[in-house]
Amino acid sequence: MTINNNNNGHKRDDLLFDIWGGRNPLFEERYEYSVIRVLSDYGVGASENTEAKGKILGAGYEVLILAFFIGLYSNLRLPLTEGEPTKRLGQPIDKWGNLDSKKFRKAYSRLRDYIFVSLVAKTKNIDWIALDKGEIEVNEVVGKLMKTMEEYTNYGLMVMADKLSEDSGYFFSNRSMLDLFLQLVGPKNAERLVDKSDVEPL
């Protein structure tokens, strides 16, 4: 970490966004086979040829992204289970969405900005001012953001695993994933006002 005085115009800090971009979230290993390999090409090969493989998504992180949003919109976090083995996928966050816009897919790297924004909005225990004062390390803050990310994702993976265990073909209809989100986000949620005093149920 560089402790530099912004006002003196010395070497600039790395962006918080970029530091976060270099990370790679943990997930509970048990979801690798029950969810990630079922829905994506993870472990198979080229991720942009999804159609050829019959999977609904390409790279493994795409499952994590959707799981994250499920948790986010449900407003429910699930901490990683103690004692459960965890693992990471191969790509750090700053590679997410960097598809070559060829064939059937488009790049969506901007989605990362939105994920970052939601982590900042939802991680309540960060003393930003202390950070800017240099009283706390930036890695510590990024760590808290990652925890938020992992917990929302973990909830989303649980939801997906539940659906798949009831019906192994659940996500293969082209509407099921979309409908899942439309339901989460339905008219009720859209009108919900943001209230600072909302406490996330854990």
Next chain:
Amino acid sequence: MIIKKIQIDNFRSYYKQNVFELSDRLNLIIGSNGDGKTTLFDALEWLFNTKSASVSSVMCSKKRIEELFDDESDFTRVAITYVHDNDTKILEKSFRFTKSFDGQVTTSEYEFNLIYQNGVERDVRKGIDFDYDLPVELRKYSMFKGETDLDIFQSTNALQLLIDTFSDVKDFDAYFSFMEFAKVKSDQALNNALKSDNKNKELIRRNQEIINLKNRKLGQVESDIAKYQKQVTDFSKFLKDIEKNKEASDLLVTVNKRIENLEAEKAKAQKFIDEDYTIKLLDDMWVLMGFESIANEYSSIVGEIDLKKRQIENEYYAKAGEERMLKRIQTDFTPLPVHIPGREIMQEMLDEEVCKICGRPAKMHSDSWNFMRQRLEEFEKSIHKNEEDPIPSLYKHDYIGELQKRNTTVNDNLDRIVGLQREIKEQIKFNNARHESIKSINGRISRELEQKKRILAQTDGATEEQLLSAYTEISNWVDGQSTANENIKRLEKERESLLSEINKAKDSLKDISKESTASIFSSTHTALSMISKAFYAAKEKNKTELISTIEESANEYLAKLNVNDFKGTIQIVQKSDGTAEAILVDSDFNRIHNPNTALKTTMCVSILFSIAKLSSEKREKEYPLIFDAPTSSFTNKKESEFFNVISGINKQVIIVTKSFLKDNGDGDVELDRTVVNKIKGRIFRIKKKKPFDDKKLGTIQTVITQIR
């Protein structure tokens, strides 16, 4: 003749004893392909074959053979019990088959008997006597194995056969032949008599020469005329076929074009469908559909933090500045009270022109105001004075600034996020509309395909290619036909002139002969000619009457069978080559080309009924009609009507059919009881007994069930 019972023992798929107890009117034997319908026909054909004694182990029930032990035997037997002229008789054909130790089957003890059953008396005669009860020529009109056999006029000598069988003047044939013979003989006699006339020798010779020459020429002309007539008939047929085919091919071209257009429309609609919704969640960032509240939360939080940061910073600077001021003031001239107002307050006081300490107004440029201003200026100066002692910045980083910048970006894009749900729903609606549109196009395509099938069906098997290419040949045929017609006209003229020359020569000879002994031969010849002509005319007239009788009664049957439908009539058309054809004409006497199969079937069956009636009237021989009914092309309702009408006709009919079987959903067929129950008549079901293996003949057994 009415068949009361058919018994089939060990004949092919009919294992051991199998009996059909028949009714005097309609008998319906219902079975699918392979169930034993054809075998039933084959058994009867074998039985009725009074001429040859063919026997083979291939006819025996394989299942029965497999059961036999070494040297064990059984009988293959086919028999009918029938009533004819109040006598009950049994016609049976049978033989013994024996299985030897090595599996070979040998046949023996062939018997073919006609048994009279008069009470207790049993009179066994030779099977060939059956020909008295049902002559061979009538059997031809009794049994029809295949669906196509029903059209009896398909065979070229059908008309001749009918005439031979039913014509009243067929007994005249012998006289007719004699007439021809006598004419020739008298001609010869006349010529011989003329030869010995020396006086008119030269004249006679010349006339005879002319007659011979012209006769030869006449022969050639007749044969040429026949050739061209055939050509005309052929071209007519082709053209008639093509005419309706041309119509069909015009229609076909139109239908094909419509189908092509519909397919293009469909492809276009399909191209627009984009339903990769799961991928769109990421690639089109649809997953942000619920992000609005989060974005607002972020804005609010970051705004707060940013404000707080600045506030703290300001306070910090203010405090630091204050402390400095304090320090300076304290080290300076005038000690001031501790609660000296900070810089901001002082600026406010100046702006508001009031002292906030004592509350007294301090108007601009007044002494108190100036005092305050001076203090403030000094304060500020003191701050800036110590260059080597800057106030250290409070903040080492500006992560909050990064967050605030991000806030601006998020807010700039909020519009799209807010509109996402609507955008998604619109896309779904759009895709669904494309699907609906495709569905409706598919409906229209299927209707066009139905139309196409109907067009092709009416052209009796012509393929699409044939239809489309055929119509280019029309001009060739039209030309060919008109050339042939011209030739015929020309040749007919020639024939006329030849005939008149021949007759002139003959008349000359007659005149010459009047004066000689040849005259008697001449008058004999004339008389014979006239008689021969009379016979010929009678034969022609009778043929015409016969045909007309058949037509009339066939049309009566047709009217019954086609109760609500067809309003035309059957005509039996004689052709120049001696063959005949049964056709249908509408009420304007226009020929109906290629009637649909149902109509054709009804027409053929009507003719058969008519011939049977003829047989019973002219020859006093009744016989049952046994045929395979091609009613698969009838609608269900029509089928039931058809059979019910037949059951009302006072005639024994045995019909073998595939009708009234429906899929039962298990890959098998079963009798459609609801429909069958409405048919008046005796109903049998034949089917292969389960389990069976089509590849192992030994497992095949036909089972007969009398349903009613």
